[in-house]
Structure formats: structure tokens, C-alpha cells
Amino acid sequence: MNGAGRFGVGFLIGVILVSAVTTRLAGDEATTTTEPQTSLGTTPTTIEPWFEPGEVMIGATALLPGSLDVKDGIVTFHYDLVGLAPTLVENETAPGLAMPAGDVLEFPEIWQLTTESGKTVGSSTGPRDSSVRFEMPSPDDEVASITLTGWRVLIHIGDSVSVPLENGASGELRRGTVTVSAVLEQSISTVVHIDFEGAEDPWQVRVDLRPLDPHWNVSSRQAGMQLTWNGTDPPPTIVLEDAGYDLVPVSGSLLVYDAAATP
């Protein structure tokens, strides 16, 4: 083949290459054009905090995580509780919150700590606590997470009992027994001693007895109360109501401390 023939072969190869490349490019663009692609993100699940970032909501109560102290194999996790319930008095326990604090209606009770090695250890708290303590299963292990697995909700269930105004008379309330332990007739008044015996339950936080008839003057006694009637003609029976609260248990799982997410 002479020089002209070689030139012609090169020319043809060049034309074929350009055609192939442009056709391929056009095909790619056509696919993109006819099938718009939508890139979807994940659905947001974060809730704007009620009081401050990092809070853990237990129903209508925010648990505000505090410090985590580890010393001599004992882990202590501190927390504050702030409520959303209406209140009679302004709460000033946690200044600087995003909104004013109300009454606390939920209280942590059952906890579980998980170590870096995967071991778990439990603990429990009461209604007046603001920290929980764990014993580390081994001294060289570290805390991975703390989970709240049980708490109590404060509710009020109306309850009352009518008791004859006689020595030894008694009546049953849902949370215990009331007994008239003394009826003392004075010259111008009558004094009555009422005893109360309830169940041995640390979560029975508030038994609040009061007579329905407001004309009884009430004062407290050890294990009960003293009622005074002005005059010597008190009614033959006395109706007592329990204006206190029950704390009912609830189970769940709330992650309150995560070492991996803690700076």
C-alpha cells in the first residue's frame, strides 16, 4: 500500500472512532434525561428539646443527664428531672432552661449499665434520688451505655372511708388502714387521734389523709393525725379521704448515656 492508501485507512479509522465516542456519549446523556434521578435523604426523627439538648423524655418528664463519675469501681450517674405538668408553685430547680419547669410526674426506677466488654449490671433508684450508682463488674472495664428500663408515673386515685367516731373503730383505704385510736372529750372540744398503717412500699410517696368535713381542725401526729372538733357534739362518723398519690410502674427502654456519643 502506498502513502495515499495509508492516509485513507487512517482517515477512516479517525472517522469511525469519533462516531463511536460521540454515539456513546449521546446514549449516556439520553438515559439521564429520560429517567430523572431523585436522591432521597433519611427521614428526620429528632425532636426539638423541651428544656435543653441531650434531655431524655420519660413521658412528660425530661431527664437531664449530668456527670458520670467512676471511682474505685463505682459508677455514679447524676441527673435532674424537670416536668411539663401544671404546678401550684413556680419551680426554680433548674434555671436557664428553654421553658419554665412544671411538676415532675415520672420518676426513674430501674437502670441497666452495659460495659465496653458487653457485661451488664443493674441498679435502682427512688423518687427522691438524683443519681444512680452501679458496681462495675470488673475494674479494668469501661462504661459503654446506661439505659433506663423502668420508671413510675404519679397518678391520683380518689379514695375515702367512713369511720365511726369510737375508740378502736377502723376502715380500709386502698393504701392502708385507718384506726380511731382515741376519742378525748374536752370541756369545749373533742380531740380524735387517727392512726394510719400502710404497706411497706418505698414508692408509696404520699398518703395524705384529710377529713372531708372542713370543720375538723387538723394537726399531724406520729403515724397519724389529730383532729379537733370545736364543741362537744362531733358528728358520729368521720369521713377521711386520701388526697395523695400512687406511683404506678411502667416498663420501657430509654438510652440515657452513650459513651460513643459523648465527647
Next chain:
Amino acid sequence: MSRIDYEELLRSPLDDLDSRPPSRVAPLVSGLVVGLLTAYLVFTLLGGDGGAVAEAPPETTTTTVTAAAVAPEYAAGYVEYAPDLAARPEKIVVEDNVVTVAFTSVVARGADPATTPWPHGGSWSLETAAGVALRSDLVEFGVSSPGAFSVRFPAATLGPGEFDTVRLLERWDTDELTATVSLPFVGEPMRIDEPLSVPLSEEVTLLIPTLELGRYQGSIDWTISGAELGATVTCVARLRDGDGGLVGTYEASPSVDALSQSGRIDLDWQRPFPDTQEGAVTVDLEWVVDAATATPTAVEFSLDGVAVGA
């Protein structure tokens, strides 16, 4: 420096091309280059594939989701039943002839729990899956927190598992009425000789049959007229000297009081004022009466999943 060396420095490799034999590859390369250029020009000028790319830009729709936080008005599971206030049934207690539904309540996001008004009562309906509806006869609060209340339903034959819905039919809000009455104070114990009448509005009047202010404590009995659904009554008694200066105050401890047509207020002498009422010549009785009014409503609470117990 020699002449040859100087020329060698200026020498180009191309200087010897003319002296080399003709290449067999050069025509092929030249043809290839010309072919590439020609084909490109043809495709461009004729609006070929390259033009198609320019005319049809990619229609790619990209949805960028930012991590915006959701700000619900109420905590999870709560249903609004009054302005800025929501409730949730927590437990159903079944006794011999009474069913009680216990609620907790919360304020709306941003509302002040200390000032948000809460209904003092209402009319409720407890409905079963079988279509039975019971009317409430009492709404009760604990002594210290308005956030926990219960609704009582008289029921003789209902058992666990039958409850479907509890519905608020009528909400008992309260109108706050205030008045101040000044009386002479001649020393403790102070008592009134005649019942005291305190008009609060055209309809509502407070009647005080007995009032006593003692050394450390005081008490006031009251009845209300013109408030069919009842009222709660509080009073602050301020002792003042001849110049109007404050000598001391009697106040009641804050508590959740039930709506009533009558009641008693127990007062305590407040410190750190002077420990005696000495110097006081008048007492200002500052009354705050919350008289209940009915507001028809229809708020439904599901009882699905609510614990039932004794």
C-alpha cells in the same frame, strides 16, 4: 572552546530528518488525524450527537433533606383538652361499684406551668366496646399537683377489658373573681360579730359566717352563691398600721382545692415579719374566688393499651 563543540550545543534532532529514509507510518497517522478532525467537524456542524448533549441538560432532581428537628406542641401521647393543656389516661382502676380513670396532664410547648389555667372539673363519659356509656360523678385532684387527676364513674357491672374510650363532654373552667375588704383590727384573736358579705360580680357573692385571726393561725368559713358548679376560695389577710404599712400576713399553704359551695380556709401567720400583730389597726382581706363555668366540648381519649388494675 572549539567550533565543533559550539555547533553540537545548537544542534536539533530535526536537523537530520531530511537525511532519513521515507516513513511507512506517517501517511497512516496523518490520515487518522485528518479523519478525527473531519468527523468532529461534521458531527458538530450537523447538530449530531454532540449537539444533543448540549440541548438536553440532565434533569436530575435531588432532594436534600436537612436534619430539622420536629417541635410538637405536646409531649407524646397527650391530647389537648383545654387551651395550652393536654391530658393522657394512665390507668383504669376497677373497684366494686366504681371505675376510676387516672390522668396526667401537661402544658403546651412554651406555656408556663405555674400560670396556665387548668379545669377544676367536668362531665365525662366512659364508653365500652359494647356501646355502654357511663357518666362521671366526680373529678378529683391530689392535694399538691393539678397535673394528676382522676375521673370517677359509678359502675356496677363493668369488668376489665371492656373499656374503649373516655370522652370529655363538658369542661369546667373557672373565672377568677377578686375583691378586697378592709376591717378594723383591735388585736388577736380577731373575730367578726356578724356574717360578712362580699359581692364579687352581679351573680356571685361570697358569704363569710365566721372568721378568726389568732396569734399564729387563722381560719375562715365561707359559702358561695351564684356559682352553681361551685368555686374555690383563697384569702390573704394583711395587717396594716395607721400609715398603711404592712405589719404581717396570714396566708394559706398552696393546695389543690375541690370545687365546692362551702369550705374552710386555714391560715398561718407568716414570718419573718415581727412575731406579733402589735401596731396593726386594720386588716385587708384579699379574696380570690375561682367560680366554675361550663364549656361544652368533645375531646376523645382512647383507652387502648391503658393499664387496668385494682
